[in-house]
Amino acid sequence: MKKHNYSLLPHNSFGFDIEADTFVDYSTEAELIDFLRHNNADDTPLLHIGGGNNLLFTGDFAGTVLHSSIKDISVTDETDDSITLRVGSGVVFDDLCRYTVEHNIGGLENLSLIPSEVGAAAIQNIGAYGTEIKDLITKVDTIEIATGKRRTFTAAECMYGYRNSIFKTALAGQYIVVYVGICLTKNPKPNIEYAALRNELADNKEPSIYDVRQAVIHIRNAKLPDPKVLGNAGSFFKNPYCTRSYYEDLRRKYCDIPHYDISEEEVKIPAAYLIERCGFKGIRYGNVGAYDKQPLVLVNYGGATPDEVIALADNIEKSVLSEFGISLEREVIYV
Numbered sequence: 001m002k003k004h005n006y007s008l009l010p011h012n013s014f015g016f017d018i019e020a021d022t023f024v025d026y027s028t029e030a031e032l033i034d035f036l037r038h039n040n041a042d043d044t045p046l047l048h049i050g051g052g053n054n055l056l057f058t059g060d061f062a063g064t065v066l067h068s069s070i071k072d073i074s075v076t077d078e079t080d081d082s083i084t085l086r087v088g089s090g091v092v093f094d095d096l097c098r099y100t101v102e103h104n105i106g107g108l109e110n111l112s113l114i115p116s117e118v119g120a121a122a123i124q125n126i127g128a129y130g131t132e133i134k135d136l137i138t139k140v141d142t143i144e145i146a147t148g149k150r151r152t153f154t155a156a157e158c159m160y161g162y163r164n165s166i167f168k169t170a171l172a173g174q175y176i177v178v179y180v181g182i183c184l185t186k187n188p189k190p191n192i193e194y195a196a197l198r199n200e201l202a203d204n205k206e207p208s209i210y211d212v213r214q215a216v217i218h219i220r221n222a223k224l225p226d227p228k229v230l231g232n233a234g235s236f237f238k239n240p241y242c243t244r245s246y247y248e249d250l251r252r253k254y255c256d257i258p259h260y261d262i263s264e265e266e267v268k269i270p271a272a273y274l275i276e277r278c279g280f281k282g283i284r285y286g287n288v289g290a291y292d293k294q295p296l297v298l299v300n301y302g303g304a305t306p307d308e309v310i311a312l313a314d315n316i317e318k319s320v321l322s323e324f325g326i327s328l329e330r331e332v333i334y335v
């Protein structure tokens with residue numbers, strides 16, 4: 001499907017009514033290769049999107065927006081203990097979570113309700129409640145934009161890090177994900193190490209992965225705004241890392257500052273704490289604000305422009321830098 005002057009309103013969770021010059025939706029690998037080889041000979045800017053849940057369009061997109069509707073799923077390997085799936089990039093990630101949990105196949109339950117398509121999940125290394133998708137990915141099948149040729153990346157070659165992969169760094173904008181290999185377990189053992197999840201399941205002595213999924217959904221619904229109601233793109237900033245000695249210095253001034261241990265030398269500090277201490281929690285400027293239950297999420301209260309969100313984000317970044325000496329890194333991708 002190819003459309004011109006196409007509204008991206010249904011494709012960006014901030015809810016901006018912006019347009020792409022051209023929008024191309026493909027449903028097979030062959031269709032994508034054909035587009036890249038025959039229709040994309042000029043230098044028109046190209047952007048591949050998933051569900052648009054982590055994007056901030058700064059204005060209309062003067063180029064072609066590509067979207068995958070590759071939705072087939074097949075089993076590529078199965079043992080007594082595990083099952084490996086080959087999942088199309090256009091599959092809605094939570095549909096996959098729901099399906100696997102309902103069939104008692106474990107691994108994805110902690111990632112329930114993350115708004116994502118499967119292709120983007122492999123680019124972003126989505127994570128929540130103590131699970132990251134990188135630990136379940138076996139390989140990522142891609143098409144190179146410049147040549148239309150297939151290339152398969154092993155999980156190691158994807159160079160995964162915190163919300164990061166080679167597709168966002170050295171090879172940014174060069175490959176399109178078409179399929180993702182995901183290895184799941186047939187003997188699931190729920191992971192409830194994460195404190196919020198443990199508390200939610202405190203009355204359940206032997207939670208199943210179904211219980212974990214329900215608990216995750218419950219926590220997320222209580223804490224995060226639904227983009228269909230309040231436009232947002234999830235956590236706007238990444239949780240910053242710093243040295244343990246820098247953290248100890250901060251703790252002398254802010255005795256309640258939380259942290260997660262990363263290594264002997266490094267800790268991670270919740271960006272939400274820093275933003276809240278700078279007075280932004282629940283704040284509203286015109287049509288935008290920092291969500292009252294989770295200030296890391298910037299929201300569009302209706303009718304906001306991209307510039308309003310950017311101004312608020314800039315303001316938060318400057319305040320956190322001046323108060324804590326920490327530079328926040330954006331998780332949301334500006335287009």
Ligand SMILES: Cc1cc2nc3c(=O)[nH]c(=O)nc-3n(C[C@H](O)[C@H](O)[C@H](O)COP(=O)(O)OP(=O)(O)OC[C@H]3O[C@@H](n4cnc5c(N)ncnc54)[C@H](O)[C@@H]3O)c2cc1C
Nearest residue numbers: 050051052053054115116117119120126127176177233234
């Ligand atoms: C309410 C809310 C809660 C969220 N909670 C979490 C959370 O708990 N954990 C978490 O990790 N994230 C979270 N996010 C962020 C978001 O869900 C993830 O970043 C997700 O992976 C975005 O998926 P998407 O399909 O919308 O991709 P998009 O936002 O459309 O794209 C993300 C990036 O992937 C690229 N891309 C997309 N598809 C492809 C493809 N097939 N090939 C190549 N490149 C591609 C895009 O160019 C872009 O760079 C949340 C977002 C929202 C709105």
